Every structure is written in C-alpha cells, then in structure tokens.
Amino acid sequence: MELGKALFNIAALADLGEEITSEKNFQEKLHSLLHVVLGTFLASRGAVTCQDRSGDTMAFVARRGFDDLSPAAIDLGRIRSAGKNEPFLNADDAALAAAGVEVVTPLWVRDEFIGTILLGRKFTAEPYSREDFELLRVISHQVAITLNNHALFLNLSEQLNDNRKLYEEMRRIYHDTLQAFAAAIDAKDMYTRHHSQRVARYASAIARELGWSDHDIEGIYVAGFLHDVGKLVISNELLNKKTPFTEEEKAEIRRHSLVSYKIISQIKFPWKDVEKIIKHHHERLDGTGYPDALSRDDLSEGAKILTLADSFDAMTSERAYRRKMDLRSALIEMNSCLNLQFDDKIMLAFCRVLDKEIKGELPEPDILPHLGRESDLTVISAMLEGLIEELSGQKDGG
C-alpha cells in the first residue's frame, strides 16, 4: 500500500476510535461514525442499519443518501449468509442496486447478526480496492460492537467484556498498521532497516524503567515507530550516500524531524504529545540540536528518552558512512556525551534496563536481543554496574 494512504488509514482508525469512545449521545455518535466511514472511503452515500429485535426487518440508524431505499426491501437472507463483518460487492440485490448501494457489510457480534453498513459508489468513481475491504472489515467490527453495546438487553458483564475486546482490537490494529508503516520508512534507507522498531522498543523499555504508566509507554512506543516518518521526503540517493554529506545535504537531512512533526500532528492519537516527542528527537541538552535548539529544561522526558534510544541504535547499527560500534564503545561514547546530548537520569534508566536484561531479570528483554553478540557480557555488566553507581551517586549528591 502506498505510504500516504497507509497514514490516511491510520488517521481514519484514530478518528473512529475517538468517535467510538466519545461521550456523545448514541445518535450523534453513529452519525459521526458514518461520516468517518464516508470520508475514509470517499463515498458520498452510506448508511448504518440496525436489526429490529422484534422482527426480521432493519431500521436505518444513520444515513446519508439512499433516500428511496426501504429497509423492508432488503434481502436479509443473502446478507446473513455472507461472512461475518466481511464486506462484499452487491451484485444480487435489486433493491440495493437500484438505490446505489455498492458495498454491503453484515455486522455481527459473536453469533448475533445486528445490522449492516451500506456504502454507495466512491466520489472518484474508482472501484473499492482490496485494502479498502480490509480496512472496512476492521471498521465494521468496531461499529458492530458499538451498536451492540447500545442494545439494552445486554448485561453489564458482557458489555465490559466487549469493551475490553474492542480496546484490545484497536490497539492491535494500531500496532499492525504502524508496524507496516514503520517497515516502509525503514525500507527506504537500506542501512536503517528495523531502526524504527528497535527505537520504539528501546524507548518503551526506558520509559517502563522510569515508572511510566502503560498508556504513556504505548505513546512513546508509537513515537519511536514514527519518529523518522519525515525521511520519506528525503531522496533515496541522499539517504544511502556513502561519502560524507555536504553542509547543504546535512541541512536537507535535518529537515526530517520537523517534517515528521508536521505529518504526525495531523493525526489525533489517543496518546499525549506524540508529535512533540517526535519533533525533538534530534535536540540536545546543550542547545545545539535541531529544529528548535531547545536545552535541557525545555525538553520533555519523552523527547530525552527518544533521543537516547535513537542515538543508541544509530551507534550500534551499520550506516552507509560508517561501521557499527560494539556495545562497549557505544556505552563509552554515550557516557562522554552526558549532559551535552543525553540526560543522566535517562542514561541511568537505560543502563539499569540493560543490566537487568543481561542478568536475565527481565522476562522479555527489549534491547539485548537486537545487539550483536561480539561483546563480552560479563565485561559489559561490570561496566554497567560502574556507570549505574556513578550516575545514581550523582543524582543523590544533587
């Protein structure tokens, strides 16, 4: 899938999540959801129908267009027999076709058929694509749960269960989509393959060590995934250049954090400050970073974490213009940049995570598995203990 489209789809899911979890009344919520769906697929007509519990008929709960369509005329048997929450092109139903319905999605929750999403042709007259159908399937599932939650006969425990499932599903979708997206960013630069994924994991491990909440950890994970989105505007030749960069080329590359910020600001994420953390991933404590040349006190903890995670991965992976460093050299290098580039509190947390991982104290290590095996871990562990003592001493001493 094209990158711009992937980003648009992520944004659409964010919009959907925002509407589903909003405090609006049910009618307004469905009306907004329908708009999200119409805008996402560029359809000018669409409707959400709900199964009438007393009989075998449907009622419109939100619609735009399809004025001549009577719910009673719809052949429910055909829709019921289609896959659950699987969109299909309407071919057989004359009433639907006459009204201009092009795509039908049966909405199901567990074993209950609860309604449909009907969509007209695209404004651009293009056909619906496979990706459209995939996204529509995800969206339908969530609309189904929203509709179902509203139904009065559901008992509370079932509702809570569904809400939890919905939330988990949302998270999974976010992460899958983001992952695909990050992979595409990294693929552009052959030397930074998996860079975004690693930075995401390193940053969230540090945040966890610092006692961040699960929600905030998720936010910095997403920031890690997307921090280099802005590299998409830089040419491949420049990114993969083997000779040193000229001043102009450096300036061109430095644009990327601001471009990332501009792109990410367009998406309304459920996490706070993702875009700001991303904007400042090349700032330095000594105020010589970019784009805003902020200094220590102006930088958020999130930005400081991402900076360190990003630099650590840059040091320990191969780049076009230099070989990768071993773990020991990277730690020495980072230590020499303390207070200039990196915050000692973040460095301390980083050393602690790494030390715990080497000692096998963390069940799911985030950093160690990504590092080369050429380092002697007993030496590293001793080194980390020294650093931890030094850094925590500094902290205690003020």
Place this chain on the structure above:
Amino acid sequence: MNPSPFQVTSRLVKDVAVVYPQGYLNNLAGEGLVSECSRYARTGIKKVVVNFGKTDLINSIGISLLLHVMEELQAVEGTLCFTDMSKVQVDIFEMLGLSKFFLFFPDEDRALQFLNVRER
C-alpha cells in the same frame, strides 16, 4: 479536545459566496459549513470559494462533509474553489485522487480572479 470551536462565516462577492470555516473540521460541528454552502446554493449562487486559512485540520469527517458540499454544487452545475489550504492538506487530497474534482488556489484573490470577479 479542539483548541477552538468550529465556526463558519461568509460573505458574498458579486455572485460568489466566500465561506470561511474556522477551527478544526473534524466533527459534526463542521455540518455548519455544509449548511452555509447549501443556503447559498438555494438562493441560486453557483460559485463557492472556501477559504481554509483558518482551518488547521481536516480529518475523515471533514472530507465527508466537503464531499457533501461538492455534490450539492455539482447538482446545480456549480463551481467549488478551495483556497489557502496547507500543503499537507493539499497533498492528502492529491493522494486520495480528489484533487481533480476540486479547484485549488493559493489565495482568495486568485480564486475570485478565476471566477471572473473583481472586488471593488
């Protein structure tokens, strides 16, 4: 949370309605934009300029609403122009394949010029 509640103002320049949405075009409040355009369309105005200078964000809901406006104008064979849109937004319209259906101008003057209207 929206930093500013959505508002629509407008003015008539000869036979062109210039509409100014203000705030985020990302929720049902944006229907105000549709009704403002429809209001002009009903009085026979067929040329509409939407100035996005004060709109920072357009999400999927916003796109749905703009398609609605476009359809209403298409129905009366009218013309819809967008001006002062940020590059990010223009790129999104481009990427979605919508740019050929809308007319984009860097500013209002140029849109009015295109529509053959001179102010003053």
